[in-house]
Amino acid sequence: MNEHSTTRTEVAIVGGGPAGLMLSHLLHLAGIDSVVVDHRRVADIAGTHRAGILERDSVRLLVDSGVSDRVLREGHEHEGIDLRFGGLSHRVDFSALVGASCWLYPQTEVFVDLHAARVRDGGDLHYGVRDTAVSGTDGPAPEPTVTFVDAEDRPRRVVADLVVGADGSRSICRALVAGRRQHFREYPFAWFGVLVEAPPSAPELIYARSERGFALISQRTDVVQRMYFQCDPGEDAAAWSDDRIWAELDARLAGHDGFALQHGPVIERTVLPFRSFVQTPMTHGRLALAGDAAHTVPPTGAKGLNLALSDVRLLAEAVERSLRKGDEDALDVYSDQALRRVWRAQHFSYWMTTMLHRVDGASEFDELRQLGELRGIVASPHGAAYLAEGYTGWPNG
Ligand code: PHB
Numbered sequence: 065m066n067e068h069s070t071t072r073t074e075v076a077i078v079g080g081g082p083a084g085l086m087l088s089h090l091l092h093l094a095g096i097d098s099v100v101v102d103h104r105r106v107a108d109i110a111g112t113h114r115a116g117i118l119e120r121d122s123v124r125l126l127v128d129s130g131v132s133d134r135v136l137r138e139g140h141e142h143e144g145i146d147l148r149f150g151g152l153s154h155r156v157d158f159s160a161l162v163g164a165s166c167w168l169y170p171q172t173e174v175f176v177d178l179h180a181a182r183v184r185d186g187g188d189l190h191y192g193v194r195d196t197a198v199s200g201t202d203g204p205a206p207e208p209t210v211t212f213v214d215a216e217d218r219p220r221r222v223v224a225d226l227v228v229g230a231d232g233s234r235s236i237c238r239a240l241v242a243g244r245r246q247h248f249r250e251y252p253f254a255w256f257g258v259l260v261e262a263p264p265s266a267p268e269l270i271y272a273r274s275e276r277g278f279a280l281i282s283q284r285t286d287v288v289q290r291m292y293f294q295c296d297p298g299e300d301a302a303a304w305s306d307d308r309i310w311a312e313l314d315a316r317l318a319g320h321d322g323f324a325l326q327h328g329p330v331i332e333r334t335v336l337p338f339r340s341f342v343q344t345p346m347t348h349g350r351l352a353l354a355g356d357a358a359h360t361v362p363p364t365g366a367k368g369l370n371l372a373l374s375d376v377r378l379l380a381e382a383v384e385r386s387l388r389k390g391d392e393d394a395l396d397v398y399s400d401q402a403l404r405r406v407w408r409a410q411h412f413s414y415w416m417t418t419m420l421h422r423v424d425g426a427s428e429f430d431e432l433r434q435l436g437e438l439r440g441i442v443a444s445p446h447g448a449a450y451l452a453e454g455y456t457g458w459p460n461g
Contacts, residue, residue, distance in 0.1 A: 068211060068221040073099045073188070074387055076210040076224035078198060079231035080191055081109060082171065083355030083372035085178035087228060089131060090380035092185055096387060099222045101212050102231075105192045106179060113259065113332070114171035116282055116290060117142075117269070117366035119457025120164045122373045132177035139169030140283070145455065147420075147442055148272040149435060151319035154442035155268075161449045164456035168269075168283055171369050190214050201227050201240050201351035208350045225387055226395075227351050228379065230372075233341075235357035241348040249340040249414065253277070253421060255363060256295040257336050258309055261288055262328030271364075272317055273438060277422040278364075279316035281325070288331070292363075294421050301333040309333070338362050340410055346375075346399040354379050359406050361413040364420065370457060371409050375402045377460070405458070412454040 075091055077084045080102035088098045102109075118126075118135065127133050143165045146153040158165055182189055192215035200206040210222045229237020238244070263286065270281040277294035284290050293312055310327050317325055341360040346353045355372030382398035385391040419437055423430070441447040 068219045070221045070223060071099060071188070073097045073222055073224050075099075075226050075228060075383060076208065076222045077101070077228045077230055078196060078210060078237055079229065079235075079355075079357065080104075080179075080189060081230065081232060081355070081372075082174050082178055082369055083357075083376050084228070084230035085175070085182055086125070086131070086373055087230060087354060087376040087380055088187055088189075089178060089181055089185070090129060090376065091383060092182075092187065093129060094380060094384045096383060097188075099188045099190070099210075099224070100182070101190045101193050101196060101210060101222070103193055103196060105215075109175055110172055110179075112172065113257070113290070113334075115363055115366040115368060116168050116170040116284065117370075118167045118169050118174070119370045119455075120166060121457050121460055122370050123167050123169075125373055125377060126174065126177065131181045134173070134177055135167055135169045138173070139167040141165050141167055142268045144452075145268055146266065146270040147438060148270050148317065148319065149274070149438050152321055153270060153319070153323065156442065156448050156451055158452040158456050161445060161452040162456060164452070166456050170284060174369065190220070196236065198227055198229075198237055198240060198351075202242070202349045225350070226383060228383075229351060229353045229357045230355050230376070231357050233356045233360050235353065237351060237353060238343055238357055240351050241343065241345065241353065244348075245344050247342045247344070251338050251340075251362060251417065251421070252297070252423060253294050254297040254299065254338045255280075255292045255336040256299060256301065256304070256309075257290070257292045257332075257334050258330050259284070259288055259290055259332040260328050260330050262326040263287065264289060265324075265326045270317070271416070271420055273420045273422075273434070274316040274318070275422070276312070276316050278420045279313055280364075281313075281317070289326075292336075295335060297335070297338070299335050301335050304333060306330045336363065340414055342403070342406055342410060344399075344403060345396070346402055347395040352379055352382070352395050352398060354402075358402075359410070361409055362417045363413075364416040365413045365455060367409045367413050371406060374405055374460065378402050408454075408458065416451075
C-alpha cells in the first residue's frame with residue numbers, strides 16, 4: 065500500500081510561484097536543499113497576468129542574487145508616476161523626491177526568470193501535482209512531511225526539516241498555523257483589467273481619479289498595454305465590448321490638457337478580486353508562510369509581488385539561522401520582521417486605494433476631502449515624498 069517514493073530534503077516548499085522559487089534559489093545559494101511542489105503547470109503560471117511594477121530592492125534581489133539581469137535589459141525604469149485628477153496630470157518625481165525608481169517588468173517575466181534559474185541550477189521542482197497534503201509541522205516529531213501525486217501519477221513523499229507555505233491566496237498551509245488570527249478588509253469595488261494592442265499612451269504609469277471612478281494606465285511592451293478601471297465586484301467582463309471599454313477609459317482620463325489614450329483591440333478582459341488580508345503569525349512550529357499565503361494587498365501600488373520577495377529574503381536568512389546555527393527563535397523573529405513591513409504595505413495599498421477610488425454614496429464632503437488629499441500630495445514635496453518612498457519601496461529592515 066505504501067508505494068510513496070520518499071525524498072529527504074531540508075526545506076519543502078509548497079508553491080512554485082515567484083515567492084517559492086525565489087526562496088528555493090536563495091536557499092540554494094546558502095547551500096540548503098529544497099524541494100518545490102505546485103499543483104499548477106508552469107505554462108499556466110507563466111500565462112496568468114499579474115501586476116507589473118518592481119520596487120528598487122526587488123530588482124536588486126533578482127540581479128544581485130544571480131537570477132537574471134533581463135529586468136535591466138527588457139524592463140523599463142520609471143522615475144515617477146502621474147496622479148491625474150481634476151482633468152490634469154501631476155507628476156510625482158521619485159528620483160527627485162527620494163532618489164529611487166521602480167521598474168516596469170511583469171510578474172510573469174519574474175516567474176519565467178526564476179524558473180529558468182532553478183532549472184539551470186538543478187532545482188528539484190514538481191509542477192502539475194495533485195492531492196498535496198502537509199503534516200508534522202507542529203513540533204519536533206513526527207517529521208514535517210509533504211505528500212502529493214506528481215504529474216506522472218506517482219505518489220511521492222518529501223520529508224523535510226521545515227515546510228514553507230508559499231502557496232498563494234488559496235493556501236492550504238495557512239490553516240496549519242495554530243492560534244492564527246485573520247484580518248480582512250473588503251472593498252465595495254473591484255478592478256476591470258484589460259490587455260490591449262496599442263502603443264503606449266504615456267511614458268510612465270497614470271493613476272487617475274475621476275467622477276466615474278479610478279483608472280490606471282500601465283504598459284507591457286511597445287505594442288501591448290495593460291489598463292484597469294474600478295468596477296463593481298459582480299461585473300461580468302464578457303458583457304463589455306471593446307467600444308464600451310474604451311468609452312469608459314476615455315471618460316475617466318478626460319481632461320483639459322489634450323491627453324488622449326491610444327486605442328486598439330482588447331485582447332484580454334478580467335475582473336480582479338480586491339481585498340486586504342493578513343494572517344498572523346506567519347510561522348508555527350516547523351512551518352513558515354510567505355507571500356500571498358499570509359497576506360493579500362489590493363493592487364493599487366503593486367505591492368503584492370514585492371512583499372512576497374521581501375518575505376522570502378528575510379525567510380531565507382531565518383531558515384539558515386534555524387538549520388545551520390540551531391537558532392530556535394529564527395522563524396518567529398522572521399514572522400515579526402516580515403509583519404512589520406506587511407502592515408506598512410497594507411496601509412500604503414489601502415491609502416492609495418482610498419485616495420483614488422470612488423465609493424457609491426460618498427458625500428460631497430468625502431469627495432472634496434479626497435481631492436484635498438490629492439492636492440496635498442502633489443502640491444508639497446513632503447506629501448509627495450511619502451508616496452514616492454512607499455511606491456519605490458522602503459529600505460529593507
Ligand atoms: C500593472 O502594470 O499590472 C500594474 C501596475 C501598477 C499597479 C497595479 C498593476 O498598481
